[in-house]
Amino acid sequence: MSKYLYSIVRCLPDPRTGEFVNVGAIAGDPRTGDWAVRRVSNTERIKRFAPNAAIDVTDRFIVRLTSQIAEAREALETSDSLPFDEQWLQRLHHDHRNIVQLSPPAPIVANHAEAALDIIFRHMIIDPASQQRPVTIRKSEVIEDLRKAYVDAQIPAHLLRPRSEVFIGDKLHSNVDIAIANGEVMQLAQGWSFRVTHLDRVITQVKAWGFALERLRIGDEARLVDTEGRLSSVARDVDLQIVIATPETSEQEAAYEEADQVFRMLHAGVHPVEDVAAVGARAAGLVRGIS
Template sequence: MSLYLYSIVRCLPDPRTGEFVNFGAIAGNPDIGDWSIRQLSKVDRIRKIAGASALEAAASFVFEVDAEIDQSRSGLDEGFDPLGEDWLLNKHRNHRNVVQLSMPAPILADSAEEALEIVFGHLIIDPIAEPREQSVTKYDLNRGLRQAYRQARVAEPFVRPRAQVHIGAHVHSTIDFAIANGRTVQLTQAWSFRRAQLDEVSQQVKAWAYAMERLRGGEEARVVDTQNRMSTITRNVDLQVVIATPTTPEQIVAYEEAEQVFAGLNADVHPLEDVEAVGRRAAQLVSELR
């Protein structure tokens, strides 16, 4: 478990009285940028107590913070710093009106979602909330990959997130991770099949596969990372795929289609639970570069 921070989001219909109702919570790890926010599943009681305008203010706050977290997650892959402890502390200090946040407090958890489960289970009463299907985001997968590379002691300069693979004159594809240092030895792509928008995943897999098929076909290619460092790449490059395994019938159908694509590309497929294998393979390939 790791140390996370949480803060409860409160709605105050009249800030002068100090009376409030809990609306939701924010939790996150400022060291790795794993943040999440959640509001109560049912707000009828809050609407009766606080009124429509206060409820709208609280909902708008949650929406804005959720957008900030999404933007930060995208930035992590491009080398930006994660949202830190000061970010949450400033939210607490700056919101002193209809929407207020409790003083950030520590909590032990394995993820932001788990921290929220603990907060909602012990500090925020949400008895009519329906069971939540445990979704896994692309961010979760990439975070696991980062940890796997660190655990395998792959040197940071070799780990190139969000690199571009250029094939031929017109085809290019963004890769989650390229392991390279003048020569590319591994490409890794993460796909979550444990999510709601399956059509989007299927389309992305097909677009990625088209580029990888051209690469496997032997067309001239190169890898360019976010710092414009270029590395060569060959058709036989080690290709790894990390997935969040499907759980529902619809997710299983989508994965089975993608599984055929992965097999055709001679890609090694690993569930998130086995992500360490990708790091170990990268470390082996990097050792051969030296």
């Protein structure tokens, strides 16, 4: 688990009275860029407390915040820069003193930003409707857990090659979430989430990724290129590990069964995200083998 920061978003119909109602929360880890925001699902209590004009103001604020976090998350896929730091949340608290106000940033321990919000909504914001919905876990959250597992396993930082590409033969290439390499790849690791809405997109991505990796397994020449342009060779029998956010609904189960056929074909180790430490431990053994 890691330390996250959070603020509760409040609506004050008349800021002069100081009376407020909690309408949502924001939580994130400034060190990794894992941020999330959530609005209460049960709005009846808010409507009894605040007029529509005040609710509209808070809704627009949360929508704008959600959009900013989504854009930052997409940017993080191609850049290591972290646009939202601890001071950013502090400024939000300081700058919003009218109808919308944020509680002072406070620490909370959780695995992900969404998990932090689950805790906040369970203990600080009473919202029964939101607690009944299926939990969504993003692929980026799975990859962050994978990164932490490597750190916990004390894999040297210079061996970690996140967001690399594997080029196979003359025409194929595929993204790799994290590789352990130093001139030669010791392990390839990929994260997938089956607790998402757009399952068709996940299956398409798994199949495209699997097609490229199948050529590697067959024996086509392959090389890995990391974000700094460093090259490493990839053997056909390279250790391949997959970490997944396991399915919960019948639709998610069906999608996973289809993807699992690809994983089996590639002779990959598959681990639920709750057991991600096993991937780090396996990598540690491989690294010790070359030292």
